[in-house]
Amino acid sequence: MLAALWAALRVYAVGVAVTMVQLLRRLRGGFRPPELPLQADRVAIVTGATRGVGLSTACQLARLGMRVIVAGNDEHRGHEVVARIQEESGPESAHFLFLDLASLSSVRSFVRNFEATALPLHLLINNAGVMLDPSGNTKDGFERHVGVNFLGHFLLTSLLLPALRASGHQGRKSRVITVCSSTHWVGQADVARLLGQSPAPCALAAYAGSKLALALFSLRLQRLLSALGDPVTANIVDPGVVDTALFAHAGWGTRAVQRFLGWLLFKTPDEGAWTSVYAAASPKLEGIGGRYLRDEAEAEVLGAARDLELQGHLWAESCRLTGAAWVAVGE
Numbered sequence: 001m002l003a004a005l006w007a008a009l010r011v012y013a014v015g016v017a018v019t020m021v022q023l024l025r026r027l028r029g030g031f032r033p034p035e036l037p038l039q040a041d042r043v044a045i046v047t048g049a050t051r052g053v054g055l056s057t058a059c060q061l062a063r064l065g066m067r068v069i070v071a072g073n074d075e076h077r078g079h080e081v082v083a084r085i086q087e088e089s090g091p092e093s094a095h096f097l098f099l100d101l102a103s104l105s106s107v108r109s110f111v112r113n114f115e116a117t118a119l120p121l122h123l124l125i126n127n128a129g130v131m132l133d134p135s136g137n138t139k140d141g142f143e144r145h146v147g148v149n150f151l152g153h154f155l156l157t158s159l160l161l162p163a164l165r166a167s168g169h170q171g172r173k174s175r176v177i178t179v180c181s182s183t184h185w186v187g188q189a190d191v192a193r194l195l196g197q198s199p200a201p202c203a204l205a206a207y208a209g210s211k212l213a214l215a216l217f218s219l220r221l222q223r224l225l226s227a228l229g230d231p232v233t234a235n236i237v238d239p240g241v242v243d244t245a246l247f248a249h250a251g252w253g254t255r256a257v258q259r260f261l262g263w264l265l266f267k268t269p270d271e272g273a274w275t276s277v278y279a280a281a282s283p284k285l286e287g288i289g290g291r292y293l294r295d296e297a298e299a300e301v302l303g304a305a306r307d308l309e310l311q312g313h314l315w316a317e318s319c320r321l322t323g324a325a326w327v328a329v330g331e
C-alpha cells in the first residue's frame with residue numbers, strides 16, 4: 001500500500017514539475033511551432049494518430065507535404081481523420097491502416113497490409129500509448145502499458161526496419177521517432193518490472209516503466225544502427241504534459257486540473273506534437289540519433305536508459321516475448 005502510494009507520488013511529482021516549467025514558458029511568451037521545409041517525397045507511419053498528439057502530428061506532417069499512414073485501433077475515427085487530412089492536404093496525403101498494438105498478430109497483419117501498398121517508408125512515429133486504461137491485459141497476456149506502449153512498438157519497429165532501411169540513404173536517412181515521457185525518470189530500471197513479469201506497485205508506475213523501456217529500446221536501436229552504418233536514425237521525443245484523452249482514466253484531481261486549468265498548465269495537442277514533427281522533419285537532425293528531445297531541443301534522459309547491460313537484457317527478453325527477429329540489425 002505504502003509502496004503504491006510512494007510510486008504514484010513520484011509520477012505525480014514529475015508531472016507537477018513539468019507543468020510548472022510549461023507554465024513559466026507560457027508566461028514568457030509560450031511555445032513556437034518549428035519552422036520546417038516542405039518535404040513532399042516522404043512517407044510516414046504515425047501510430048495512435050486517431051486523436052491527441054498523434055492526430056496533430058499526422059496533420060502537421062501532411063501539411064509539410066508528406067503522405068501519412070494513420071495507424072490506429074479505432075477504424076471509425078481513423079477514416080474520419082483521413083478524410084479531414086485529405087480535405088486539407090490533398091487526396092494522397094493520408095490513408096488509414098488498422099493497428100491494434102495490444103495484439104502481436106494485429107501488429108504483424110498491419111505490417112503485411114503496409115507492405116501490400118508498396119509505398120516506401122521514411123518515418124515511423126511510435127506515438128500510441130495508454131495510461132491507466134482499465135481494459136486489462138493485452139491479447140497476448142502482457143500488462144497493458146507494457147504490451148501497448150512498449151512491446152507492440154518493439155515488434156512493429158523490428159518488422160518495419162527493412163522498409164525504413166530500403167527507403168533511407170546516407171544524406172537522407174529514415175527516422176524512427178519514439179514518443180516517451182518525463183515519467184520515464186521514475187520508471188524502475190529492472191527488466192522483470194519493465195516487462196510486467198514482476199508487478200509494478202501501481203498502474204502509474206507501470207506507465208512510467210513502459211516509457212523507460214521505450215527509452216532503453218530506442219537508445220539501443222540507435223547504437224545498433226550506427227554500428228552497422230544503416231541509413232536509419234532513432235530518437236526519443238518527450239511531448240510534455242498535453243491536454244489529451246490520455247488522462248481519461250486518471251484520478252478526479254488530475255482530471256479537474258486538466259478541465260479547469262489545462263488551458264494554462266498543459267500544452268495543446270498541436271504544441272505537444274511539435275517536438276515529434278521537429279524530430280521527423282528538421283534538417284538539423286539529419287543523420288543524428290540517440291537524442292532525447294523536448295521542446296525541440298536536446299534534454300536529459302535518465303542515466304539508467306544508457307545502461308548497455310540493461311538495454312541488452314531488455315532487448316533479448318523482448319525478442320523472446322514478441323518473436324521479433326531483428327535480423328536486419330544483426331541481432
Ligand SMILES: NC(=O)c1ccc[n+]([C@@H]2O[C@H](COP(=O)([O-])OP(=O)(O)OC[C@H]3O[C@@H](n4cnc5c(N)ncnc54)[C@H](O)[C@@H]3O)[C@@H](O)[C@H]2O)c1
Binds near residue numbers: 127148243
Ligand atoms: N498527454 C500527455 O500529457 C503525454 C505526456 C507524455 C507522453 N505522452 C505520450 O504521448 C503519446 C500520445 O498520447 P496522447 O496524449 O495523444 O493520448 P491520447 O489518449 O489522446 O492518444 C493515444 C492514442 O493511442 C491510441 N491507442 C491506444 N491504444 C492503442 C492500441 N491498442 N493500438 C493502437 N493504438 C492505440 C489511441 O487510439 C490514441 O489514438 C502517448 O505515447 C503518451 O504516452 C503524452
